Amino acid sequence: MTTVRTRFAPSPTGFIHLGNIRSALYPWAFARATNGVFILRIEDTDLDRSTQASVDVILEGMKWLGMDPDEGPFYQMQRIDRYRAVLENLKALGYVYPCYMSVQELDALREAQTKAKQKPRYDGTWRPEPGKVLPPIPEGVRPVLRFKNPLDGVVSWEDKVKGQIDISNHELDDLVIARPDGTPTYNFCVVVDDIDMQITHVIRGDDHVNNTPRQINIFKALGAKPPVYAHLPTVLNEVGEKMSKRKGAKAVTEYRDEGYLPDAMVNYLARLGWSHGDDEIFSRAQFLSWFNLDHLGRSAAQFDEAKLKWVNAQHLKTLSEGELAKHVSVFLEKDKVASDERLPLMCGLFKDRCDTLVSLAKWVKCFYAEVEIPKEERDKHLGAHLSAALESLGDKLAKLSTDEWQKESIAAVLKTVLAETGLKMPQLAMPVRVLLMGTAQTPSLDALIAIFDQKTVIDRLKNN
Numbered sequence: 001m002t003t004v005r006t007r008f009a010p011s012p013t014g015f016i017h018l019g020n021i022r023s024a025l026y027p028w029a030f031a032r033a034t035n036g037v038f039i040l041r042i043e044d045t046d047l048d049r050s051t052q053a054s055v056d057v058i059l060e061g062m063k064w065l066g067m068d069p070d071e072g073p074f075y076q077m078q079r080i081d082r083y084r085a086v087l088e089n090l091k092a093l094g095y096v097y098p099c100y101m102s103v104q105e106l107d108a109l110r111e112a113q114t115k116a117k118q119k120p121r122y123d124g125t126w127r128p129e130p131g132k133v134l135p136p137i138p139e140g141v142r143p144v145l146r147f148k149n150p151l152d153g154v155v156s157w158e159d160k161v162k163g164q165i166d167i168s169n170h171e172l173d174d175l176v177i178a179r180p181d182g183t184p185t186y187n188f189c190v191v192v193d194d195i196d197m198q199i200t201h202v203i204r205g206d207d208h209v210n211n212t213p214r215q216i217n218i219f220k221a222l223g224a225k226p227p228v229y230a231h232l233p234t235v236l237n238e239v240g241e242k243m244s245k246r247k248g249a250k251a252v253t254e255y256r257d258e259g260y261l262p263d264a265m266v267n268y269l270a271r272l273g274w275s276h277g278d279d280e281i282f283s284r285a286q287f288l289s290w291f292n293l294d295h296l297g298r299s300a301a302q303f304d305e306a307k308l309k310w311v312n313a314q315h316l317k318t319l320s321e322g323e324l325a326k327h328v329s330v331f332l333e334k335d336k337v338a339s340d341e342r343l344p345l346m347c348g349l350f351k352d353r354c355d356t357l358v359s360l361a362k363w364v365k366c367f368y369a370e371v372e373i374p375k376e377e378r379d380k381h382l383g384a385h386l387s388a389a390l391e392s393l394g395d396k397l398a399k400l401s402t403d404e405w406q407k408e409s410i411a412a413v414l415k416t417v418l419a420e421t422g423l424k425m426p427q428l429a430m431p432v433r434v435l436l437m438g439t440a441q442t443p444s445l446d447a448l449i450a451i452f453d454q455k456t457v458i459d460r461l462k463n464n
Contacts, residue, residue: 004036005200008062008069009190011043012054015251016061018303019205019235019243022269026232027203028067029270029291039197040069045076045189061252065262066284071197076189083184086192086222087145087177095221096177098143099126100135121173122146145178147188147218155213160230160293162206167213175214187211191218199227203293206231230293232273236302243303259331259358260308264315268308272301281314313355321348324360331361337368345451349443363437367452371438371460381430381440382464389421389428390435394461397454405454411446435460 006027010016031038042058044050055073062068076083090096101109101122110120126134127148150169159165177188184192190211194202209231219226237243255265263284271280274297276290316324321344328347332339346364354360373382396413418428430440433448436457442448449457 002200004031004034005039005198006031006036006203007039007041007194007197007199009041009043009193009204010058011046011049012051012058013046013049015054015057015253017243017249018252018255018269018272019249021061021065021252022235022272022301023203023205023232024062024067025065025266025269026230026274026291026293026296027201029288030201030203030293031070032288033291036200037070038067039074039199040072041074041076041193041197042072043076043186043189045183045186047077047183057251057253061256064253064256065266074193074197076193079189079193080184082196083189083192084182087184087188090147090177090221091145093221095148096145097126097128097148097174099146099174099176100138100141100143101125102141119171124174127174142180144176144180146174147177147214147221149174149214149217155216157212157216157226157229159209160201160203160228161233161296161298162209162231165209165212169213169217172213172217177218187214188218191215191222191224194227195219195222195224201228201230201293203230204232206233230296232296233298233300235272236300238303238305240302259356259361260312261315261319261327261357264312265308267315268311272303273297281311309355316351316354316357316360319351321345324348324351324357327357328361328364331357332364332368335361335365337365339364339368342367342451349447349451353443366437367456371436373434373438377434377439381434386428386431387464389417389423390431390461390464392420393417393428393432394458397449397461398458400454402454405450407446407450410449414446431464432461435464 008024008027010020010024028038030036040062042055044055059073087096099122106122109123113120126143127146128134149172153169155167155169155172157165175187176185178184193199194215212229212231216226235243237249243249252265256262266284266287267282270282270287270291274291274295276282276287276295279286282290319327324347325339325344329339329343332343343364346367347360350360350363354363393413396416397410400409400413414425414428417423418425421428429445432445433440433442436442436448436452
């Protein structure tokens with residue numbers, strides 16, 4: 001049985017966003033689900049637009065999401081000699097010819113075709129044919145190399161998403177496969193790479209559908225079998241436009257920095273074009289055990305940040321206190337906040353209230369750093385009439401021994417103060433929460449106080 005070999009082949013001409021990374025997720029998942037091989041290939045032949053910064057975001061984003069390749073990254077610019085050798089082979093087979101048509105001539109041709117309501121396309125002026133007399137070669141012009149596309153017949157393939165696709169060769173003109181400086185172009189390099197890397201399945205965005213018949217013809221010219229194709233529907237942004245950096249899409253690494261969990265992101269992205277029944281929340285292991293190409297959707301998926309946050313919140317709830325602490329400590333370290341052995345308890349207490357690691361880290365910081373109390377919280381919940389009750393609570397908590405600094409003993413102290421003062425629990429608890437955390441909305445007060453350092457609680461109660 002043939003081993004499945006898939007690839008993700010981004011161009012580093014801009015940062016990688018969620019629409020791009022979704023196109024990486026499915027070939028990665030298919031390789032993992034079939035015990036196959038996942039390859040990362042950086043298509044950097046566009047020298048004017050490719051940047052190292054874009055490459056770095058690709059590598060960082062995939063590492064964060066746990067989508068490590070089995071082979072690569074390979075860089076096309078490091079394979080130029082290989083492409084040139086294959087070009088020479090195609091020339092020898094009669095599939096390549098030089099074209100001296102200038103950019104200006106080509107633009108004029110397309111303009112005339114458009115006015116005549118014809119499809120703009122290269123007209124084969126320099127295509128050699130038996131008995132045809134070619135124009136004289138202009139002096140000082142370096143030609144492009146064009147691929148001699150078949151003039152008749154149909155290019156057909158069974159797309160795993162779109163079904164049967166048939167494109168007449170009459171619709172395709174002769175593709176430029178090398179620039180005047182000899183640098184090979186995208187569609188040619190892709191075919192050589194896919195042959196050399198033995199790619200069995202190409203899973204990519206449907207903006208590549210128009211490239212596919214051209215690439216299939218180059219495969220055939222080279223005597224190679226084309227891979228299986230699956231062209232994924234577009235990912236739309238929240239206003240229904242194609243997701244792109246020009247339309248406000250964020251680099252995938254920004255979601256890491258905003259406190260999203262990699263498994264939650266994989267879960268969310270998986271559902272942007274694939275489904276397993278009605279399952280909304282699932283683990284990485286479940287996704288990989290369920291994934292196949294038969295349940296890829298045909299309709300464009302729309303990104304919804306509120307839904308992403310909800311998915312992230314569900315994954316936060318499933319993590320153990322210890323796992324959460326490891327994630328949160330990264331954000332604390334960024335803010336130069338030193339944590340201690342209490343961190344897992346803090347994470348466990350607040351995780352059900354948070355949708356990102358950043359929001360969880362914000363709660364945790366209150367235990368280690370000074371808390372700023374918003375004026376509206378102070379005006380609403382604090383005042384001179386509570387000073388005696390807060391002072392009494394502080395005095396009684398100060399008398400607890402280290403061994404007694406537990407939820408049960410603290411709850412008993414709170415009850416004693418309530419009995420002394422005649423206050424109801426909310427009348428005492430709200431001000432204490434505001435002094436400790438800067439807000440009146442927190443989990444159970446006795447559990448909250450128990451996690452705090454005893455001295456910190458006493459000091460904050462006195463500062464009322």
